[in-house]
Amino acid sequence: xxxxxxxxxxxxxxxxxxxxxxxxxxxxxxxxxxxxxxxxxxxxxxxxxxxxxxxxxxxxxxxxxxxxxxxxxxxxxxxxxxxxxxxxxxxxxxxxxxxxxxxxxxxxxxxxxxxxxxxxxxxxxxxxxxxxxxxxxxxxxxxxxxxxxxxxxxxxxxxxxxxxxxxxxxxxxxxxxxxxxxxxxxxxxxxxxxxxxxxxxxxxxxxxxxxxxxxxxxxxxxxxxxxxxxxxxxxxxxxxxxxxxxxxxxxxxxxxxxxxxxxxxxxxxxxxxxxxxxxxxxxxxxxxxxxxxxxxxx
Amino acid sequence: xxxxxxxxxxxxxxxxxxxxxxxxxxxxxxxxxxxxxxxxxxxxxxxxxxxxxxxxxxxxxxxxx
Numbered sequence: 452x453x454x455x456x457x458x459x460x461x462x463x464x465x466x467x468x469x470x471x472x473x474x475x476x477x478x479x480x481x482x483x484x485x486x487x488x489x490x491x492x493x494x495x496x497x498x499x500x501x502x503x504x505x506x507x508x509x510x511x512x513x514x515x516x517x518x519x520x521x522x523x524x525x526x527x528x529x530x531x532x533x534x535x536x537x538x539x540x541x542x543x544x545x546x547x548x549x550x551x552x553x554x555x556x557x558x559x560x561x562x563x564x565x566x567x568x569x570x571x572x573x574x575x576x577x578x579x580x581x582x583x584x585x586x587x588x589x590x591x592x593x594x595x596x597x598x599x600x601x602x603x604x605x606x607x608x609x610x611x612x613x614x615x616x617x618x619x620x621x622x623x624x625x626x627x628x629x630x631x632x633x634x635x636x637x638x639x640x641x642x643x644x645x646x647x648x649x650x651x652x653x654x655x656x657x658x659x660x661x662x663x664x665x666x667x668x669x670x671x672x673x674x675x676x677x678x679x680x681x682x683x684x685x686x687x688x689x690x691x692x693x694x695x696x697x698x699x700x701x702x703x704x705x706x707x708x709x710x711x712x713x714x715x716x717x718x719x720x721x722x723x724x725x726x727x728x729x730x731x732x733x734x735x736x737x738x739x740x741x742x743x744x745x746x747x748x749x
Numbered sequence: 750x751x752x753x754x755x756x757x758x759x760x761x762x763x764x765x766x767x768x769x770x771x772x773x774x775x776x777x778x779x780x781x782x783x784x785x786x787x788x789x790x791x792x793x794x795x796x797x798x799x800x801x802x803x804x805x806x807x808x809x810x811x812x813x814x
Contacts, residue, residue, distance in 0.1 A: 452794045452796050452797075461794050462791055462792040462793075462794065463792060463794065464781065464794040464795060464796075466781075466782065471794060474791075474792075508812055509810075509812070510812065610811070611812075652782070653810045653811055653812060654782045654783070654785075654810045656810075657785055657808065657810035658785065658792065661785055661787065661792060661808070662792070669756060669757070669808070681811065684811055688780060688782070688783060688811075691782070692780055692782070
């Protein structure tokens with residue numbers, strides 16, 4: 452197979468684009484897709500102060516490199532979950548990467564915030580991935596808000612977005628469907644949230660990391676076995692193999708035609724409250740994270 | 750002999766000969782967009798020939814939490 456742009460030997464085949472690229476042309480393609488996702492959805496500009504949530508996996512580290520190459524003002528935030536071995540490995544991977552590339556990094560430890568994830572897992576009788584995700588989202592937003600970052604970026608890619616859309620659609624969850632997309636606008640103490648990799652698949656981000664020599668965490672989180680999103684991704688991968696481009700089409704058509712309908716339905720929804728404990732937005736009197744903390748302190 | 754390391758499990762497989770990457774993926778029951786097929790410092794597309802010897806690594810791309 453030859454590269455579509457320069458006719459050199461291809462290293463990457465992209466069935467959804469009916470094409471293939473050599474390493475050098477793939478770099479151009481990848482950065483253009485990131486830029487296109489940012490501009491098409493008006494995610495942010497070079498004037499914004501951008502905080503990137505970095506786990507140590509391929510998507511967040513790959514995005515950190517792409518945003519640096521595109522000369523955005525980006526700072527990394529890593530959350531150390533306190534999970535033995537796994538969290539130490541992730542943290543040292545992120546620290547080494549940021550030190551090697553002179554990227555400003557903040558590390559926040561959930562243990563210091565009264566929320567060590569192994570303890571949360573023991574005490575909370577709900578799927579740990581959902582609880583851990585809630586804690587991370589809370590602290591990513593809170594750190595950005597309290598430290599003057601007006602945009603919070605995450606490494607969610609097209610596969611993540613499509614798997615989430617699929618799960619939300621299976622439940623016809625109007626609130627989540629109204630809010631899903633590559634940009635969540637700032638509101639009160641919520642900073643703007645963006646997903647610059649929304650046009651790129653996991654395969655493409657993995658290729659990007661390999662070709663750029665990014666040493667990312669390969670091991671799965673020891674607590675993630677049986678997560679429902681992994682099963683959904685397998686189903687969607689089967690569909691994509693039969694109909695290349697289906698994932699992008701499903702997502703883009705939802706953003707154009709589906710999301711506005713759900714937003715209209717949700718327009719009358721009551722506004723969020725301020726959590727009585729931490730002051731951050733919540734649909735209840737006390738937010739989910741403060742309730743978990745209280746459960747641990749009881 | 751073609752030696753294949755599946756990074757996610759650490760499993761090592763050996764094949765006397767493999768015609769192409771597509772044949773390797775079929776033998777392993779994998780889709781071309783769910784793994785990287787790595788030989789040295791290069792990635793192999795499904796149409797690439799493999800032959801009778803070499804070392805290949807298979808890296809799954811799906812995030813698992």
